[in-house]
Amino acid sequence: MTITESLVKTAAPAPRKIRRAIAELLAPLEQIAATSPNLVANHDAQFEMDGESYELPRYLFVGPRGGDTPIRVGIFAGIHGDEPEGVHALVQFIKLLEAKPELATGYYLSFYPVCNPTGFEDNTRHSRAGKDLNREFWRNTAEPEVRLLQAELISRSFQGIISLHTDDTSDGFYGFAHGATLTKSLIAPALSAAEKFLPRDVRPVIDGFPARNGIIRHAYEGILNAPPKIRPRPFEIILETPAAPPEYLKELAFVSALQTILLEYNKFIAYAPNL
């Protein structure tokens, strides 16, 4: 190989798809975390993929003190890398909380806005390892993102778990309700809140599952959820936005659904001692 050939070889690596920038996306949160008394950024969850090092970004929002011990809720987005709506919505939601911390009164909110960093960069559902990470939970997986998330789910023992997704086969907003019995009474008002911005998917069958008023009780195996043996089960809500509507409406629908869940669960907690 001549010097010129070898220069050409090193100067022109195999063409790579343009990657979406995670740092740019999260910059507003980093800025807030730098000065906010409420928001803490944590960059310690690292993993390797094809020799590159990656981070599973984590943020903790500590709301003003409520009456009792703080309520721990985990909020997850972007486990499918080609569903940026939830990722953007979490950035908006955290900005809203920073402006109005009282919305998070009584809560410790753990945010995982980009659960599949390589898939997000590549704009693919699967991770760069070719896995649908949302089918890998609690199955002795080797996928590092899932192992990091499982460790969070174990150590934080959330009372509530909320995941945001996008469904490009649906024209309406809908959700899955699992776990604690009260989940139903949280998701119904959340869907009503989202309905101010996006129509609800009222089909009797959504995504192959029977549905009522946009609520599905069934679940895929291996999805992000609480550790299998945990009792009592936390409330587990998956919110699905349709893909087609304008970006700002999808974000508003997610943000107002999230706000509603926090509000409703707080009411439930307030009444719980009398039940």
Ligand SMILES: [Zn+2]
């Ligand atoms: Zn998804």
